[in-house]
Structure formats: C-alpha cells, structure tokens
Amino acid sequence: xxxxxxxxxxxxxxxxxxxxxxxxxxxxxxxxxxxxxxxxxxxxxxxxxxxxxxxxxxxxxxxxxxxxxxxxxxxxxxxxxxxxxxxxxxxxxxxxxxxxxxxxxxxxxxxxxxxxxxxxxxxxxxxxxxxxxxxxxxxxxxxxxxxxxxxxxxxxxxxxxxxxxxxxxxxxxxxxxxxxxxxxxxxxxxxxxxxxxxxxxxxxxxxxxxxxxxxxxxxxxxxxxxxxxxxxxxxxxxxxxxxxxxxxxxxxxxxxxxxxxxxxxxxxxxxxxxxxxxxxxxxxxxxxxxxxxxxxxxxxxxxxxxxxxxxxxxxxxxxxxxxxxxxxx
Numbered sequence: 001x002x003x004x005x006x007x008x009x010x011x012x013x014x015x016x017x018x019x020x021x022x023x024x025x026x027x028x029x030x031x032x033x034x035x036x037x038x039x040x041x042x043x044x045x046x047x048x049x050x051x052x053x054x055x056x057x058x059x060x061x062x063x064x065x066x067x068x069x070x071x072x073x074x075x076x077x078x079x080x081x082x083x084x085x086x087x088x089x090x091x092x093x094x095x096x097x098x099x100x101x102x103x104x105x106x107x108x109x110x111x112x113x114x115x116x117x118x119x120x121x122x123x124x125x126x127x128x129x130x131x132x133x134x135x136x137x138x139x140x141x142x143x144x145x146x147x148x149x150x151x152x153x154x155x156x157x158x159x160x161x162x163x164x165x166x167x168x169x170x171x172x173x174x175x176x177x178x179x180x181x182x183x184x185x186x187x188x189x190x191x192x193x194x195x196x197x198x199x200x201x202x203x204x205x206x207x208x209x210x211x212x213x214x215x216x217x218x219x220x221x222x223x224x225x226x227x228x229x230x231x232x233x234x235x236x237x238x239x240x241x242x243x244x245x246x247x248x249x250x251x252x253x254x255x256x257x258x259x260x261x262x263x264x265x266x267x268x269x270x271x272x273x274x275x276x277x278x279x280x281x282x283x284x285x286x287x288x289x290x291x292x293x294x295x296x297x298x299x300x301x302x303x304x305x306x307x308x309x310x311x312x313x314x315x316x317x318x319x320x321x322x323x324x325x326x327x328x329x
Contacts, residue, residue, distance in 0.1 A: 169318030172301025
C-alpha cells in the first residue's frame with residue numbers, strides 16, 4: 001500500500017527491514033502478507049489466520065491442480081464465486097472448484113471467513129497509510145492492480161468510505177509496465193555536518209544535484225531536498241527546503257512548533273532521465289466492458305469482482321472505474 005497525492009507517491013528517507021534501519025530513500029510502501037497464495041489455517045487457539053505463509057506459484061492454491069492441499073485466498077475467491085469457474089488461465093487451464101472446496105473443508109475454514117480475515121488485514125494496511133496519517137480516506141480513490149487485487153478492492157473501498165476504485169489497464173502486469181516506463185534515476189544523499197547551521201546548504205544542494213545529473217546522463221531533471229527535524233527529535237522529514245518543514249510536519253504529524261529551531265540532517269539530490277517508452281505509447285487496451293454488480297469480469301491478466309451495489313464503467317486511458325451505485329462521477 002502506498003499513498004499517492006497529486007500524482008506523486010509518498011517517499012521515505014529510510015525504512016526498517018527485519019528490525020534493522022535502512023538509511024536509503026525509497027517509496028513509503030506498507031507491505032503485508034496478503035496475496036492470492038496466502039494460506040489459511042486455524043491457529044492453536046482456534047482462530048482463523050491468513051498468511052503470511054504462502055503457497056507460492058508451485059504448488060500454489062489447491063485449485064491450481066499442482067498437488068497443493070492447503071487452502072489459500074484464491075481458493076476462497078473461487079468457492080465464493082468471485083472467479084469464473086469456467087475461465088481458462090494461461091498455464092493452468094480451468095481452476096478446480098472441488099479441490100478448493102475440499103482444501104477449505106479439511107482446514108476447517110470457510111471461504112467467507114478467509115475473505116473476511118484477509119480483507120481486514122488489507123484494510124488495516126490501508127488505514128496505516130491514510131487515516132493514521134491524518135488523511136481522510138473518503139477523499140481518495142483506491143487503485144487496484146495485480147491479478148487478484150481487483151477481487152477485493154470494492155470491499156476495501158467500502159470499509160474506508162472510498163467512492164471509487166480505479167482498475168488500470170493491464171492491471172495484472174502493472175508492475176512490469178511501470179518498470180518499462182520508469183525513468184532512469186539516481187539518488188544521492190550527504191549528511192550535513194552542522195544541523196543547526198544552514199549556511200552553505202544551498203551550495204551543497206547544487207553541487208550534489210550536479211553530481212547526480214552526471215551519473216544519469218545529459219538532459220536529466222534534477223530535484224534537491226533536505227532531511228529536517230526539530231531539534232531533539234529522532235526522525236526526519238524530507239522537504240524541499242527548511243521553510244517548508246513546519247507545514248509538512250503539521251500535515252504528517254498533526255502539529256507544528258512555531259519558533260522551534262529546525263535542524264538539517266542531510267542533503268538529497270535526485271536525477272531522472274525519462275524512459276524512451278511512455279505508458280501511453282503502449283497499444284490501447286480494447287473492449288474493457290462495464291457491468292452492474294454482482295458480476296465477475298475476467299480479463300487476460302486479472303479478475304475483477306463487482307459486488308452488488310457497484311457498477312463498472314470504462315474510463316480514461318483504458319482504466320475501469322468501479323463506483324457505488326448512485327455515487328457522484
């Protein structure tokens with residue numbers, strides 16, 4: 001999950017991986033183990049647990065017919081009727097409904113229960129990148145991609161009061177499309193030796209930007225930024241300049257400290273060189289059909305579940321827009 005506002009995904013100056021802090025710029029993505037292969041089971045206390053253990057591609061969910069015996073989220077989607085049992089999938093053919101149902105029965109779980117638990121996990125993740133940061137989720141649209149993401153999107157949008165779900169064209173291979181069209185990019189960061197002394201920061205930014213541009217090549221777009229914090233804090237925010245820090249701190253944390261000293265911890269520079277392939281250069285996706293729920297829309301690379309009370313209509317650039325019936329355009 002990642003919050004995107006104004007067309008720009010949220011960034012983080014560092015992440016924590018396996019309990020270790022990594023001081024490397026990255027997208028601020030919140031990750032959970034809740035995919036189509038996530039396995040369902042009853043724990044020692046009898047509670048239904050889904051993930052993070054996964055069946056992977058092989059053997060995969062029981063319905064794949066690769067001798068998988070443990071139920072996964074895809075098995076629950078199939079038994080619940082969210083996946084067309086007559087559809088043929090590349091490399092798999094038709095999915096085995098009986099095998100999926102038998103796997104759920106052996107584990108002592110139901111399709112509805114599995115879907116409720118995995119949806120709850122995804123809902124918590126969505127709240128972590130929106131509501132818990134002071135962002136009103138009702139003003140957001142949910143972008144659903146991956147082969148199975150659109151199967152759960154409307155339930156998540158309902159839970160967070162979102163009025164629309166966007167299923168982009170080529171949703172099942174959206175990550176690959178992103179890599180194809182992504183710019184060549186280089187990020188550099190340098191510690192600032194005197195946090196309370198801002199003299200020379202602008203010169204350092206220009207020098208670091210020139211260094212980043214040289215690493216990427218001619219014609220690069222260069223953006224510089226600063227990692228700042230209030231004196232006494234142990235975490236930083238990345239902002240365009242010191243003057244922007246107070247407003248960003250209030251946006252992210254709900255308050256600012258007028259008059260408090262701002263410390264500069266690091267200088268950052270990003271150089272980007274556009275990809276020779278733009279997303280809109282790809283051939284258009286034809287014949288994305290609308291529907292009124294309940295309906296299953298099976299596409300070549302993903303499956304979309306339109307529940308009762310929702311409608312799907314084609315949108316710009318080949319996207320499919322899912323809205324609650326009666327919601328504003």
